[in-house]
Amino acid sequence: MPKDGGIGASTKRREDVRFLTGKGRYTDDINLQNQTYAWFVRSDIAHGTIQNIDTSDAESMDGVVKIFTSKDFEAAGGIPCGWQVTDRFGQPMQEPKHPILAEGKVRHVGDPIAVVVAETLEQARDAAEAIDIDIDELEPVLDMKAAIQDGATKVHDDLTSNLCYDWGFVEENREAVDEAIKNAHHVTTLELVNNRLCANPMEPRVAVADYSQANDEYTLYTTSQNPHVIRLLMGAFVLSIPEHKLRVVAPDVGGGFGSKIYHYAEEAFVTHASKIVGRPVKWTSTRSEAFISDAHGRDHVTKIELAMDENHKFTAVRTDTYANMGAYLSTFAPSIPTWLHGTLMAGNYTTPLVYVNVKAVFTNTVPVDAYRGAGRPEATFQLERVVDKAAREIGMDPAELRRLNFIKPDQFPYDTPVAVTYDTGNYHATLDKGLEMVDYANFDARVAESKARGKLRGLGLAHFIEACGIAPSNLVGQLGARAGLYESATVRVNATGSISVMTGSHSHGQGHETSFAQVVAEMIGIDASQVDIVHGDTSKTPMGMGTYGSRSIAVGGSAMVRATEKIINKAKKIAAHLMEASEGDIELKDGQFTVAGTDKSVAWGDVTLAAYVPHNYPLEEIEPGLEETAFYDPSNFTYPSGAYICEVEVDPDTGKVDVLGFIAADDFGNVINPMIVEGQVHGGVAQGIGQAMLENTVFDENGQLLSGSFMDYAMPRASDMPMFDVDHSCQTPCTHNPLGVKGCGEAGAIGSPPAVVNAVIDALQRGGYDVDHIDMPVSPSRVWEAMNK
Amino acid sequence: MSDKMHLKMTVNGKQEDLLVEPRELLIYVLREKLNLTGPHVGCETTHCGACTVELNGKSVKSCTVLAAQAQGAEVTTVEGLSTPDDLHVLQKAFREHHGLQCGFCTPGMITRAHRLLQENPNPTEEEVRFGIAGNLCRCTGYQNIVKSILAAAAEMNAAKEAAE
Numbered sequence: 001m002p003k004d005g006g007i008g009a010s011t012k013r014r015e016d017v018r019f020l021t022g023k024g025r026y027t028d029d030i031n032l033q034n035q036t037y038a039w040f041v042r043s044d045i046a047h048g049t050i051q052n053i054d055t056s057d058a059e060s061m062d063g064v065v066k067i068f069t070s071k072d073f074e075a076a077g078g079i080p081c082g083w084q085v086t087d088r089f090g091q092p093m094q095e096p097k098h099p100i101l102a103e104g105k106v107r108h109v110g111d112p113i114a115v116v117v118a119e120t121l122e123q124a125r126d127a128a129e130a131i132d133i134d135i136d137e138l139e140p141v142l143d144m145k146a147a148i149q150d151g152a153t154k155v156h157d158d159l160t161s162n163l164c165y166d167w168g169f170v171e172e173n174r175e176a177v178d179e180a181i182k183n184a185h186h187v188t189t190l191e192l193v194n195n196r197l198c199a200n201p202m203e204p205r206v207a208v209a210d211y212s213q214a215n216d217e218y219t220l221y222t223t224s225q226n227p228h229v230i231r232l233l234m235g236a237f238v239l240s241i242p243e244h245k246l247r248v249v250a251p252d253v254g255g256g257f258g259s260k261i262y263h264y265a266e267e268a269f270v271t272h273a274s275k276i277v278g279r280p281v282k283w284t285s286t287r288s289e290a291f292i293s294d295a296h297g298r299d300h301v302t303k304i305e306l307a308m309d310e311n312h313k314f315t316a317v318r319t320d321t322y323a324n325m326g327a328y329l330s331t332f333a334p335s336i337p338t339w340l341h342g343t344l345m346a347g348n349y350t351t352p353l354v355y356v357n358v359k360a361v362f363t364n365t366v367p368v369d370a371y372r373g374a375g376r377p378e379a380t381f382q383l384e385r386v387v388d389k390a391a392r393e394i395g396m397d398p399a400e401l402r403r404l405n406f407i408k409p410d411q412f413p414y415d416t417p418v419a420v421t422y423d424t425g426n427y428h429a430t431l432d433k434g435l436e437m438v439d440y441a442n443f444d445a446r447v448a449e450s451k452a453r454g455k456l457r458g459l460g461l462a463h464f465i466e467a468c469g470i471a472p473s474n475l476v477g478q479l480g481a482r483a484g485l486y487e488s489a490t491v492r493v494n495a496t497g498s499i500s501v502m503t504g505s506h507s508h509g510q511g512h513e514t515s516f517a518q519v520v521a522e523m524i525g526i527d528a529s530q531v532d533i534v535h536g537d538t539s540k541t542p543m544g545m546g547t548y549g550s551r552s553i554a555v556g557g558s559a560m561v562r563a564t565e566k567i568i569n570k571a572k573k574i575a576a577h578l579m580e581a582s583e584g585d586i587e588l589k590d591g592q593f594t595v596a597g598t599d600k601s602v603a604w605g606d607v608t609l610a611a612y613v614p615h616n617y618p619l620e621e622i623e624p625g626l627e628e629t630a631f632y633d634p635s636n637f638t639y640p641s642g643a644y645i646c647e648v649e650v651d652p653d654t655g656k657v658d659v660l661g662f663i664a665a666d667d668f669g670n671v672i673n674p675m676i677v678e679g680q681v682h683g684g685v686a687q688g689i690g691q692a693m694l695e696n697t698v699f700d701e702n703g704q705l706l707s708g709s710f711m712d713y714a715m716p717r718a719s720d721m722p723m724f725d726v727d728h729s730c731q732t733p734c735t736h737n738p739l740g741v742k743g744c745g746e747a748g749a750i751g752s753p754p755a756v757v758n759a760v761i762d763a764l765q766r767g768g769y770d771v772d773h774i775d776m777p778v779s780p781s782r783v784w785e786a787m788n789k
Numbered sequence: 790m791s792d793k794m795h796l797k798m799t800v801n802g803k804q805e806d807l808l809v810e811p812r813e814l815l816i817y818v819l820r821e822k823l824n825l826t827g828p829h830v831g832c833e834t835t836h837c838g839a840c841t842v843e844l845n846g847k848s849v850k851s852c853t854v855l856a857a858q859a860q861g862a863e864v865t866t867v868e869g870l871s872t873p874d875d876l877h878v879l880q881k882a883f884r885e886h887h888g889l890q891c892g893f894c895t896p897g898m899i900t901r902a903h904r905l906l907q908e909n910p911n912p913t914e915e916e917v918r919f920g921i922a923g924n925l926c927r928c929t930g931y932q933n934i935v936k937s938i939l940a941a942a943a944e945m946n947a948a949k950e951a952a953e
Contacts (some may be wrong), residue, residue: 010885010887011886013884013887016884016889016892017876017884017891018892019889019891019892019896020867020871020876020880020883020884020892020895020896020899021827021867021868021871021876021880022826022827022828022866022867022895023827025826025901026826026829026893028826028829028830029820031821044943053832122810122812165861200927200928201891201893201927202829202831202837202839202891202894202925202927202928203829203831203891203893204830204831234918251891252891253891254829254891254892254893255891255893255896255928256929257927282832286833286836287831287832287833287837288833303936329953330833388857398922446810508890508891508927509890509892510890511890536793673933676887678887679887679929679933680889682929682930682931682932682933683890683927683928683929683930684930685930686929686930686931687927687930709832709834709836710832710834710836710837710925711834711836714923715836715837716926716930716931717922717925717931718917718918718919718921718922718931719915719918719922720922720936721918721921721930721931721932723914723935724932725929733938748930780907781807
């Protein structure tokens with residue numbers, strides 16, 4: 001029977017009522033007294049030298065408070081990058097300055113040049129149109145391979161080239177991998193593009209800042225996945241505001257998917273400007289602005305080789321990737337194609353030798369950073385595509401080739417050749433579960449049925465692994481992170497027994513207010529309605545690193561468990577005192593403290609009241625009160641895995657692909673709230689199918705963004721999606737965190753793109769077409785052209 | 790800038806008298822002047838549906854309707870669907886079936902679904918998917934939204950039958 005509360009129950013979400021009734025409080029719903037409005041004037045060319053910015057006409061227009069250019073930010077630092085990658089020669093990456101407003105040059109369409117602050121938004125927009133900007137156009141740098149040739153035009157004049165870094169991993173294996181590929185029985189090679197995407201959370205970014213002269217304090221309301229990270233980066237590196245004078249609030253946030261991790265220029269702008277103009281300043285992104293100012297995702301050009309022996313065992317993988325950084329380094333950009341990508345290139349397999357080369361390149365395009373999955377979808381896509389291609393080349397069932405090379409359940413913990421150690425997994429179980437769900441045995445009959453209707457049916461399989469629960473701080477420190485990646489929680493028990501949990505994680509759709517409360521309630525044995533989850537405000541929560549990388553329950557949840565354990569330990573001491581018993585004999589169950597072997601008991605509420613009204617209390621041993629904080633730093637990543645299977649039908653006349661069904665059989669370890677977990681997978685799969693079939697970010701030869709609106713960028717709609725069939729019954733709990741959880745937020749976006757493309761290739765090959773790869777999105781025109789080449 | 794105009798409309802059953810600029814959009818009047826922040830601005834080009842409201846019995850994207858076009862009109866936003874004591878059947882169904890995550894598209898999605906079920910009280914899954922195709926959601930993959938709307942339709946039909 002499903003539980004109706006606590007861990008493992010599909011508890012309905014408490015946050016829903018405010019969203020359903022229009023009472024959510026998103027940043028754009030915040031209007032401060034006497035606030036002004038900012039409008040950004042952005043470059044409409046990709047690369048050029050600013051000759052002159054004439055604001056004289058605009059300055060005198062109605063309602064204009066002040067017009068800002070880079071001159072107003074001479075004392076400020078640039079937008080910092082949070083990760084320094086060391087290249088394969090031991091040198092640090094090239095790191096250009098990222099100014100708040102363009103200094104001398106513009107480097108991508110959307111690069112901010114000037115900002116009008118005015119009494120109303122309309123007045124700010126009107127004045128912005130009167131600003132005259134004279135730019136000498138330069139040749140735009142767009143093609144990554146051409147960009148790193150000798151003599152190429154440079155995006156940044158002060159760097160030696162457009163190459164950010166040339167990274168090799170594992171560098172010592174480079175020659176051994178070459179040798180293994182040379183001597184292999186069979187080598188499968190695949191060249192592919194992982195298409196550039198826009199995260200497009202439905203809520204565009206917004207920032208509202210308020211400077212108080214009375215106490216020299218700043219408050220920034222912003223659409224962020226990690227308000228403390230913004231406070232640290234902006235306060236310490238950009239505006240030199242000490243943290244105790246800067247409060248950052250991320251209230252209800254309408255989705256993030258990675259794009260709201262980063263510290264953006266607009267946040268620093270409104271914060272600084274609010275002091276200069278002496279009034280609150282509000283900026284709300286339009287969707288058009290979002291397309292040219294939110295960090296993009298993916299954009300890799302890759303060649304992968306997979307070597308196998310005569311028994312079809314994988315012997316080596318080599319992959320060469322060009323990763324687009326865009327014009328500047330966004331907060332975590334350098335880590336995505338390296339440590340979040342290279343470390344996953346063993347996949348689910350026992351491949352003993354892996355070498356990953358990544359050349360990160362600056363171009364005159366919007367900066368690229370993490371988007372749901374971040375590096376791991378890129379790893380999974382190439383690996384699961386090349387394994388599929390290999391199976392077809394050697395005439396073997398793709399499922400069987402995977403099974404043959406899987407790490408076996410008794411091999412865990414498993415040291416991969418790419419630095420990480422998988423703690424648990426059972427890939428055979430998830431694969432078998434997925435194949436059972438899709439009725440693999442009867443697929444041929446379905447192919448025949450489609451054929452009778454003139455359609456080509458195909459089935460695509462992918463089996464992913466990801467590293468989540470980011471991340472052990474000492475490890476990522478060695479790898480170049482300029483941050484720790486622990487998480488925090490304060491559990492504040494009130495006198496009458498209700499609880500407020502202040503978590504450093506941030507919920508922007510994941511339902512933490514519900515699932516986190518389930519955990520604490522179960523640990524103590526009280527009703528979840530007695531537990532409130534507080535998040536998203538640096539003045540309320542302890543220093544937290546926020547939500548991304550499927551880390552909330554695995555790292556933030558673990559911190560909360562540790563803090564709750566401290567609470568329980570202290571409460572047991574109080575209970576022991578109240579019952580005149582030995583602390584070691586005290587048990588806590590269903591909100592009652594009992595003395596083992598006796599009928600003595602005190603209720604949770606009696607103990608909490610005693611903590612705050614300590615009349616009968618062991619004051620000589622413990623302090624009054626019941627509030628504890630824990631910081632949890634994970635000892636390893638978590639490794640969710642799963643089988644993703646897609647069934648498609650291709651119309652041979654038009655190349656149109658219909659997704660008929662989609663199956664996800666995941667191993668997330670233990671699951672706190674199955675309803676929420678399944679919802680996370682649905683959303684991830686939709687984004688993965690979106691990447692595979694619809695979405696693409698396209699720049700023209702001048703660096704103009706052609707896909708800069710929802711008219712041009714094909715977001716998945718309800719009518720594009722099938723019903724998904726998701727399962728998480730195969731559970732190998734994580735061995736190193738207290739909840740045994742692995743995280744579920746990104747799985748769908750990681751596992752689904754190769755499943756879709758493998759299915760399309762399967763359909764075409766079964767239909768007799770000699771097509772072994774189509775780049776994403778597999779649009780009707782691309783499929784038709786591949787069929788008719 | 791042109792002179793302000795007098796706008797009278799009924800919003801969620803309440804008569805509103807306002808002074809607006811002719812270029813002002815309905816969504817901004819609702820959000821900024823009437824403090825109805827349920828409908829959201831997600832794109833300003835009619836493509837995402839976060840701003841969906843009902844205007845004289847039709848679903849409209851209020852980000853591309855001039856406030857002036859609502860002269861004399863009946864407007865319903867998500868705030869007008871529930872009562873202080875109870876949620877609308879659709880709102881309950883969305884909660885029951887986890888038809889929302891971040892909540893940003895939800896007011897528009899619910900408002901659209903509300904009208905859809907009046908246009909077609911007994912839709913198929915496919916009709917629901919096409920019926921809400923003008924409303925984007927980035928979180929849910931639509932699966933639980935579709936389930937929520939189908940469940941609400943079933944419940945509303947059962948209630949109607951019971952009443953007859």
